[in-house]
Amino acid sequence: MHVPLRRATVLIALVLAFLTVGGTSAQASPPTTSDEGGARCALPEPTDDDVISILGRICDRREQPQQPVEGVTVTVEDESGNPVGEATSGADGTFVFDLPGTAIENLGKVFVLTIDEDTLPEDTEPEVLQRNVPINLDNDTSVTFPVGEAAFGGSGKGAQALQLTVGGLVFSVLLAMAALGLSMIFGTTGLTNFSHGELVTFGALVAFAFDRLPGTVTIGGANVTVIVGVAVAFLVSAAFGWLNDAALWKPLRSRGTGVIAMMIVSIGLSIFLRNVYQYFAGPQARNYSQYSAVQPWEIGPLLVTPKEVAVVLIGMAVLVAATSLLQFTRLGKATRAVADNPALSAATGINVERVISIVWIGGGALAGLAGALLGLTQGFDYQIGFKLLLLIFAAVVLGGLGTIWGAIVGAFIIGLFTELSTLLVPAEFKFVGALLVLIVVLLIRPQGLLGKAQRIG
Amino acid sequence: MDLMSIISQSLQQAFGPTAVIYALAAIGLNVHFGYTGLLNFGQAGFMMVAGYSMAALASVWSQSLWLGVFIGLFLTIVLALLLGIPTLRLRADYLAIVTIAAAEVIRQSIGAASFSDTFGGQDGITDFIAPFRAVNPYSGPVDLGIVRWSGYDFWVMTVGWVLVAVCCVVVWLLMRSPWGRVLKSIREDEDAVRSLGKNVYAYKMQSLVIGGLFGAFAGFMTAIRSASIGPSFFATDVTFIAYTVLLIGGAARVLGPVVGSVVFWFLITALGIFFTQATRGADSLIPAWIMTSQQASLMRFIFLGLGLMLLMIFRPQGIFGDRRELAIDAR
Numbered sequence: 001m002h003v004p005l006r007r008a009t010v011l012i013a014l015v016l017a018f019l020t021v022g023g024t025s026a027q028a029s030p031p032t033t034s035d036e037g038g039a040r041c042a043l044p045e046p047t048d049d050d051v052i053s054i055l056g057r058i059c060d061r062r063e064q065p066q067q068p069v070e071g072v073t074v075t076v077e078d079e080s081g082n083p084v085g086e087a088t089s090g091a092d093g094t095f096v097f098d099l100p101g102t103a104i105e106n107l108g109k110v111f112v113l114t115i116d117e118d119t120l121p122e123d124t125e126p127e128v129l130q131r132n133v134p135i136n137l138d139n140d141t142s143v144t145f146p147v148g149e150a151a152f153g154g155s156g157k158g159a160q161a162l163q164l165t166v167g168g169l170v171f172s173v174l175l176a177m178a179a180l181g182l183s184m185i186f187g188t189t190g191l192t193n194f195s196h197g198e199l200v201t202f203g204a205l206v207a208f209a210f211d212r213l214p215g216t217v218t219i220g221g222a223n224v225t226v227i228v229g230v231a232v233a234f235l236v237s238a239a240f241g242w243l244n245d246a247a248l249w250k251p252l253r254s255r256g257t258g259v260i261a262m263m264i265v266s267i268g269l270s271i272f273l274r275n276v277y278q279y280f281a282g283p284q285a286r287n288y289s290q291y292s293a294v295q296p297w298e299i300g301p302l303l304v305t306p307k308e309v310a311v312v313l314i315g316m317a318v319l320v321a322a323t324s325l326l327q328f329t330r331l332g333k334a335t336r337a338v339a340d341n342p343a344l345s346a347a348t349g350i351n352v353e354r355v356i357s358i359v360w361i362g363g364g365a366l367a368g369l370a371g372a373l374l375g376l377t378q379g380f381d382y383q384i385g386f387k388l389l390l391l392i393f394a395a396v397v398l399g400g401l402g403t404i405w406g407a408i409v410g411a412f413i414i415g416l417f418t419e420l421s422t423l424l425v426p427a428e429f430k431f432v433g434a435l436l437v438l439i440v441v442l443l444i445r446p447q448g449l450l451g452k453a454q455r456i457g
Numbered sequence: 458m459d460l461m462s463i464i465s466q467s468l469q470q471a472f473g474p475t476a477v478i479y480a481l482a483a484i485g486l487n488v489h490f491g492y493t494g495l496l497n498f499g500q501a502g503f504m505m506v507a508g509y510s511m512a513a514l515a516s517v518w519s520q521s522l523w524l525g526v527f528i529g530l531f532l533t534i535v536l537a538l539l540l541g542i543p544t545l546r547l548r549a550d551y552l553a554i555v556t557i558a559a560a561e562v563i564r565q566s567i568g569a570a571s572f573s574d575t576f577g578g579q580d581g582i583t584d585f586i587a588p589f590r591a592v593n594p595y596s597g598p599v600d601l602g603i604v605r606w607s608g609y610d611f612w613v614m615t616v617g618w619v620l621v622a623v624c625c626v627v628v629w630l631l632m633r634s635p636w637g638r639v640l641k642s643i644r645e646d647e648d649a650v651r652s653l654g655k656n657v658y659a660y661k662m663q664s665l666v667i668g669g670l671f672g673a674f675a676g677f678m679t680a681i682r683s684a685s686i687g688p689s690f691f692a693t694d695v696t697f698i699a700y701t702v703l704l705i706g707g708a709a710r711v712l713g714p715v716v717g718s719v720v721f722w723f724l725i726t727a728l729g730i731f732f733t734q735a736t737r738g739a740d741s742l743i744p745a746w747i748m749t750s751q752q753a754s755l756m757r758f759i760f761l762g763l764g765l766m767l768l769m770i771f772r773p774q775g776i777f778g779d780r781r782e783l784a785i786d787a788r
Contacts, residue, residue, distance in 0.1 A: 192550040192553065263550065264769045265766050268763065268769065271694065279752050393554050394558065428571065429566070431565060432562050435558040438554070439558065442551060443543035446543075
């Protein structure tokens with residue numbers, strides 16, 4: 001009687017924690033137009049047409065309100081340095097560059113925008129000469145070239161690093177949620193789950209399916225369909241995690257299937273689910289109906305969208321809630337005991353199967369939420385989770401397989417590393433770098449940063 | 458529904474160049490997983506290094522294909538050593554994660570736009586096959602009644618199946634030698650082997666290198682089959698399909714990968730054509746609201762995933778294998 005009650009309490013606490021945060025995000029999320037730049041140096045409005053445009057502005061920041069800079073030439077190149085075209089800023093300091101080709105062709109590409117220093121007025125200094133613009137959504141993308149003294153005392157590299165750190169943080173939080181689930185599932189069952197990425201995709205798909213349902217959800221007049229969709233994804237993914245365990249892994253455990261056999265089964269499950277997702281959702285990249293084109297806030301040289309802030313806040317809150325549950329509740333202690341030594345914890349009266357079931361529920365929920373939020377920040381397709389899987393592994397192995405804090409620390413290192421490495425190497429190598437980190441860590445500290453030094457060979 | 462065309466096309470695939478490639482890749486995995494118990498999930502990486510060595514040497518530096526083969530084999534050995542050093546002392550799942558990560562590192566690096574001058578980026582390399590074509594003894598298509606292959610395909614098959622036969626003999630000879638018995642005992646109980654004074658690490662490394670070399674031949678055949686090579690030929694799923702092939706035939710059996718490849722490509726092609734035919738036309742067998750022709754092309758991969766799961770759960774030893782000889786427990 002006690003234990004089910006406790007489980008219910010934990011679940012309710014999780015849901016409550018989530019809803020509270022969901023509430024704050026609802027206030028933060030509606031797009032706010034930045035009035036910092038003044039009316040005269042504002043970004044052009046995104047247009048909802050079939051062509052992806054890069055919208056930009058060149059503002060002189062020494063004046064307040066900021067002054068537009070006219071007649072500056074901006075060249076656009078693709079990743080390998082082939083020129084795509086150029087644009088010149090108008091009287092309001094803005095330029096619009098329509099990317100050639102259809103939206104689908106441009107998705108996933110990265111364009112490099114460089115301002116021609118010679119065309120700047122003589123008394124101005126550019127803070128940022130070059131910006132990489134990744135096209136992740138089939139919406140117009142905006143970019144700002146501030147002109148004047150560098151705000152942070154550093155050069156353009158400094159500002160760029162700061163901007164990348166913001167992106168890296170958003171990514172890290174999402175990675176950490178997925179990694180925590182994978183690590184706990186490994187810790188309690190010994191299963192290296194190659195289908196964990198499909199739990200991530202599942203969350204994005206549920207949120208998308210909810211978004212596509214006819215009608216909208218409004219609270220106090222505000223359209224919150226997508227926010228509710230993300231919450232629904234969290235809950236349905238929890239159920240999906242439970243189903244994974246109850247329908248497949250629990251029977252396999254009771255048959256005494258070896259962990260390598262289970263690993264190969266999980267590969268089969270991954271291939272199966274990925275193609276089922278594609279069967280129903282199609283191969284194209286998708287976005288939710290709201291928040292795909294949001295006016296960014298301008299904080300110093302940084303461009304931060306409100307949804308990025310919301311995603312980081314939600315993610316942080318969920319991570320804090322999950323780790324607190326693991327750290328302080330009886331159930332959390334039981335979970336850590338099972339992760340440490342299943343046989344011994346069974347002998348002390350812990351119901352190991354129940355703990356494993358709850359870990360799957362929690363792991364599924366975290367992964368699904370990560371997927372839904374990932375879909376919110378950069379859009380998704382049927383294999384977004386599969387693409388993420390190796391980075392999740394990298395994070396978990398880096399921190400220490402089976403540990404709680406290791407998974408989170410590892411995720412933040414990998415997440416920030418992938419983004420910040422683009423300062424030095426082309427963006428196409430950012431995942432390569434993260435995977436090389438994984439291999440190097442295994443070479444010098446195989447148990448991971450926070451893993452216990454015990455025999456793992 | 459045209460049963461004859463299903464059988465004909467499935468047989469064409471079952472003995473065609475693709476089946477050769479996966480038989481070779483699975484022979485390599487058989488040495489790794491079947492005999493030694495090493496979980497190499499990066500066979501696609503070995504294939505890619507070898508295939509690209511041959512293609513790039515012939516196309517970019519205009520050397521002979523033979524030199525490319527030797528360089529490819531050499532680089533495969535280097536890759537196996539690089540992967541083995543950090544991971545072979547660790548548990549099986551670490552090797553799995555590192556090899557799959559390494560294969561992806563190789564794929565993303567070779568396919569990167571930065572190296573497109575050498576490796577052709579996502580488009581890959583195409584103009585290297587002329588010397589192989591020039592020695593093709595078959596002038597026209599080869600027709601065996603119910604199934605026919607183009608002259609070039611049949612030439613690739615001839616070379617490929619001879620290669621498969623040679624590899625099988627090599628594996629058979631290796632595994633009946635004392636060296637092979639040490640590998641099998643490592644799979645069964647590593648600590649016992651160590652207590653007998655054998656250097657387990659060295660044996661595992663040799664196994665990784667030799668299995669990788671079989672993978673290298675699969676890589677050469679991949680480049681030759683398509684007369685081109687690109688990063689998309691070496692996606693992670695290639696390794697997983699090779700595992701499925703191995704498990705169908707039966708791990709730790711010399712002919713397991715060969716039979717597995719033939720059976721796998723027969724079944725997967727038959728399924729693919731069945732669903733394509735069933736959804737074709739206005740009055741199709743399966744109505745369009747259930748399945749469109751686009752969705753039909755996914756059905757065989759859905760069955761692939763499902764088949765791999767069920768195979769591993771209910772018959773991990775495959776057609777010929779022995780359940781007691783399967784390394785499916787952690788060690």
